[in-house]
Amino acid sequence: KQKQISISEFFAKNRHLLGFDNPRKALLTAIKEMVDNSLDACEDMGTPPDIFVAIEPGGRENRFRITVRDNGPGILKAQVPSVFGKLLYGSKFHGYRQQRGQQGIGVSAAGLYAMLTTGKAVEIKTKTGPRRKAYSCQLRIDTQHNRPDRLGEKDIEWEDVPHGTEVAMELEGTYSRGRHSVDSYLEQTAITNPHAQITYRTPDGEERVFERATTEMPRPTQAIKPHPYGVELGVLLKMVKETKAKQLAEFFQSEFSRVGNKVAQEICLSAKADPKSNPHRLSRGTVDELYHAIQKTKISAPPTDCISPIGDTLLLKSLQKEVEADFYHTVTRSPAVYRGMPFCIEAGIAYGGGLTGDDPARLLRFANRVPLLYQQAGCAVTKATIETAWRNYRLQQSRGAMPVGPMIIVVHMASVWVPFTSESKEAVASYPEIMKEIKLALQECGRKLGTFLRKRRREEDEAKKR
């Protein structure tokens, strides 16, 4: 009666948790997971991304074959089966630095959905160096054991490419344009990733190219050690058991960021623990005291080279390129912290010009440079936007609703770990520190807009008088 449940069985039944709720959304989610992987991989090796995306009609009605190819570093042959055929397997989960992927689920989930709806295997071709052979492999997921089921593999020549990865699969989907479409995802991805070039072939055979706007790569991010304020008692208990440090003070300095000798001594003193004691021998009670001592000790904020915001200048440039308006303003807040994880909020507004006036303002949400196209209602960005008092800036707004006016609002959260409300990574969870930072960023944009509108109103009134 009692049974172990494999994670891929769990997600096969719960595919809406991964963003495969219906055929229209499934097509977008599968492409998004692959393109995000390609962008992450190219950035890791410092190469401006060249990404090719194709959607072709599949073997039957409502089926499409999708292909994504990149010029990234490629994947080691030995790792390919688990990368594509095993949920909760990847290189990004255990590190503390900003990347688009963070769960180790994305591309395997897309393959799982493809297998469920067409029964067909995922096809992978990858090459890790110019003089190397490429490795080609077809595989499916064995859901009962959450492991890859290899159907075929061989080394092949991949002439015209020095390194890179190509992934193809056939799945059930519905192709359409509009707000929640693949087209819209790629357009918005181009806005926040000006260093990428994306070539896109639609099922009707049309080819669109999103040109690279700059060859300047985003500043590479460095992984940081956990910050003491973010470490819970249960985790601290585990860390003291597993540490290689011989003394307690040394444990604090080597395992955490922002802890030098002075802070380490202070924590031990406040917890009445001996800084020279062996971490492996500490009692649960002493670790509990150390945990509370950390909360009371003044420790500087975590380093911020682990996150890479877009920057208000580049965000402004992208906004001006995509939207024709009378007024623009962008802001990048200085980094903040929730649960010990560094994050940074950026926001921008475009008002007037070609935008229509009587509708609610349009909200574009981004997390780690990835557009969030679904679950707007349950997202912290939306809630913080609605809770901002836009009437103060001369805009209409009824209770519990978006402001109304010819306006586009853009909010971007950059973080070492974005707290999504589900594995489909479509909405940000409402941690109070995050809500506060979004509101502060929007208020700054709102104030600037208010000044502009007052000035414009004054000029209009004066013009009328003459």
Added chain:
Amino acid sequence: KQKQISISEFFAKNRHLLGFDNPRKALLTAIKEMVDNSLDACEDMGTPPDIFVAIEPGGRENRFRITVRDNGPGILKAQVPSVFGKLLYGSKFHGYRQQRGQQGIGVSAAGLYAMLTTGKAVEIKTKTGPRRKAYSCQLRIDTQHNRPDRLGEKDIEWEDVPHGTEVAMELEGTYSRGRHSVDSYLEQTAITNPHAQITYRTPDGEERVFERATTEMPRPTQAIKPHPYGVELGVLLKMVKETKAKQLAEFFQSEFSRVGNKVAQEICLSAKADPKSNPHRLSRGTVDELYHAIQKTKISAPPTDCISPIGDTLLLKSLQKEVEADFYHTVTRSPAVYRGMPFCIEAGIAYGGGLTGDDPARLLRFANRVPLLYQQAGCAVTKATIETAWRNYRLQQSRGAMPVGPMIIVVHMASVWVPFTSESKEAVASYPEIMKEIKLALQECGRKLGTFLRKRRREEDEAKKR
């Protein structure tokens, strides 16, 4: 660089997915998971549930010790460690029948959160029969390997109890009353579970008893086999490989519900497959044809003895007991199907009387008799309520908002598998079939309310004339 990620590591980092976003919500979620388990367990053995819930102050500020005890069947000694110390382990995931639990995560997640915030083990006491000894065990979760870490165990006497389970743990929490509190959860649980008696001791030492309203147990549910319409190609491919049936026609009859010999022959005929062929030998192409043949074959709806709605009479009685109003109406729709899974929507309205008039109507949401207290914005029940045109029934409603008036709306979804929007089981995903059924149920309530309000208005007008 590439690593396997254990499911409990994943949820330790993503605890908001499980409903442990903040200390206030965490206290509620932990209690909810344990009480839901107790209700399920008691119903399984056909015993009216007697559940005791206690919240006591813990070892430090912001810490509470919570205890839940039931008179259920108890848990076999050998299974206790995995039940409480392993995520994705349980008895309910693989069956197709209505229960509160369905993921195999709940109580282990509560234990994980307790360990993370206080470092303390979960304490379990369970007894499976009157003349048996009770088994007592303390354990924590080893998150790296997702397995139980037993700290202590022994057989003990548990005198005054013939059978049952008691679970206790200490965790970080915030106790408060109001909309999203433990009190409110227990009050609403008492409404939809009139066969249960719940004794509740608050941290202030006050004891409340939610009396049993009926000794009549809900109709027991029977597990059904999957319905052919709900089986995807990938699953069908797996089923034909693993079946014990020797012939294809026999495979359809033995593995699915609602398939007799006639329907099985029809499916094979339409797919041009030999009904006597060996299922293990079928090609992927033939299985693809069979999949499409199933969609084209007329097959009756799944059996409904796998779901157990509350019933409009009992729902009406509970509503009348809890809310003082002028008008009541409840409705239980006949069962429907989404992705092959049977479900049934029930709704009720209470209007006027002691209810206040100028606020948006209050919405009470339930899934498999469990109240849903969070994530109202992202829930199918809320969306369907907002999309219902309440103006037709003489109520105020602005675009995209709840109706306004002295009204309480109750919606209950009973299903063999409720599609939640995350593992915290707080909101229902918006499958089109589910949205449609909720709207139809609300429209029936709305029509009855409209008739009542028109009549009342007429009577008021006539009274004024005299």
